Amino acid sequence: MAEGPEKVVIIGSGPAGWTAAIYAARANLDPLVFEGAITEENRIKGTLPLGQLALTTEVENYPGFPEGIQGPELMERCRAQAVRFGTRVITDDIVAVDFSRRPFWLKSREGKEVTAHAVIVATGARANYLGLESEERFRNRGVSACAVCDGALPRFRNRPVVVVGGGDSAVEEALYLAKFASKVIVVHRRDKLRASKIMQQRLFANPKVEVKWNRIVVEVLGNDEQGVTGVRLKSTVDDTEEIVECSGMFLAIGHTPNTDFLRGQLELDEKGYIVWKEPFRTVTSVEGVFAAGDVADSYYRQAVTAAGTGCMAALDAERWLSEQGLV
Numbered sequence: 001m002a003e004g005p006e007k008v009v010i011i012g013s014g015p016a017g018w019t020a021a022i023y024a025a026r027a028n029l030d031p032l033v034f035e036g037a038i039t040e041e042n043r044i045k046g047t048l049p050l051g052q053l054a055l056t057t058e059v060e061n062y063p064g065f066p067e068g069i070q071g072p073e074l075m076e077r078c079r080a081q082a083v084r085f086g087t088r089v090i091t092d093d094i095v096a097v098d099f100s101r102r103p104f105w106l107k108s109r110e111g112k113e114v115t116a117h118a119v120i121v122a123t124g125a126r127a128n129y130l131g132l133e134s135e136e137r138f139r140n141r142g143v144s145a146c147a148v149c150d151g152a153l154p155r156f157r158n159r160p161v162v163v164v165g166g167g168d169s170a171v172e173e174a175l176y177l178a179k180f181a182s183k184v185i186v187v188h189r190r191d192k193l194r195a196s197k198i199m200q201q202r203l204f205a206n207p208k209v210e211v212k213w214n215r216i217v218v219e220v221l222g223n224d225e226q227g228v229t230g231v232r233l234k235s236t237v238d239d240t241e242e243i244v245e246c247s248g249m250f251l252a253i254g255h256t257p258n259t260d261f262l263r264g265q266l267e268l269d270e271k272g273y274i275v276w277k278e279p280f281r282t283v284t285s286v287e288g289v290f291a292a293g294d295v296a297d298s299y300y301r302q303a304v305t306a307a308g309t310g311c312m313a314a315l316d317a318e319r320w321l322s323e324q325g326l327v
């Protein structure tokens with residue numbers, strides 16, 4: 001039997017989710033947040049509660065913290081602020097929804113069912129991996145999708161590391177890693193980077209960086225004792241292969257929005273991001289369902305923009321609920 005109806009349920013616990021909760025709570029909407037479950041599956045996927053910021057270290061560009069703040073601390077503080085205004089939090093994932101019913105129906109991984117007049121989806125996005133078996137074997141033992149989280153670890157210091165990808169993230173990660181590693185080898189599948197020109201210039205100017213063009217990683221090499229010791233590369237223009245010695249492989253090959261549970265329920269774009277149906281509004285294809293943060297934004301992807309759209313989603317939800325006479 002489903003509990004509810006809630007006025008608003010918020011799914012997700014990054015800057016978008018907590019900002020939506022702070023605004024909804026202060027508007028007396030008594031929000032209920034599903035912050036995600038603490039499971040091994042979510043750890044491996046990078047979808048634990050508190051989102052991607054919980055996987056970073058220093059955040060230097062979030063306004064209000066001139067000395068910087070640690071990503072996990074920033075998220076804990078946002079959560080505490082939401083709770084202070086009465087937000088209720090459930091540490092579980094939403095795995096199924098029915099947005100064709102009113103009130104909307106939601107089900108959690110542990111089997112809890114709730115109904116809600118309005119829903120704010122703020123489930124964010126997760127880093128992509130290549131999908132190799134050997135990559136899986138060495139996850140967190142040299143294979144990482146977050147240079148800022150792991151780059152300063154002793155295993156990478158003064159040793160060569162590989163970065164896979166050709167976008168701004170790959171360049172940013174390579175430049176960051178060049179501070180610690182003896183050498184950074186960027187492996188890109190084409191002969192041109194996708195990254196912006198200024199980022200490319202910085203990359204090419206860094207003496208520690210080498211780019212391996214037209215190559216893909218086909219195997220991560222290593223052993224139980226040392227973790228990653230190298231990668232096997234294959235050319236994308238002929239069949240030649242080579243082995244590059246390295247202590248780590250950092251993936252920067254894009255992100256996937258966490259929208260699997262929304263397929264068939266909301267309009268998503270070709271990459272799976274939720275589509276905002278009006279400019280400067282967080283409205284989705286279903287009236288009463290709003291989206292905030294990286295789950296609907298593959299472009300800006302910043303903590304502060306996620307927080308901004310979280311605020312917008314709460315205001316949009318509040319106005320919509322009031323227009324419908326539901327609050």
Ligand code: NAP
Binds near residue numbers: 166253299300
């Ligand atoms: P992206 O621009 O989509 O780049 C992903 C890169 O990974 C591409 O070079 C792509 O190769 C490669 N790739 C994808 N799948 C691959 C696979 N299976 N095997 C090998 N390579 C693969 O992603 P992003 O770099 O994360 O950037 C996302 C957005 O955030 C962009 O709009 C970017 O400008 C922005 N961003 C900005 C900054 C900044 O300005 N400081 C920093 C980070 C991100 P192809 O090029 O061949 O497709």
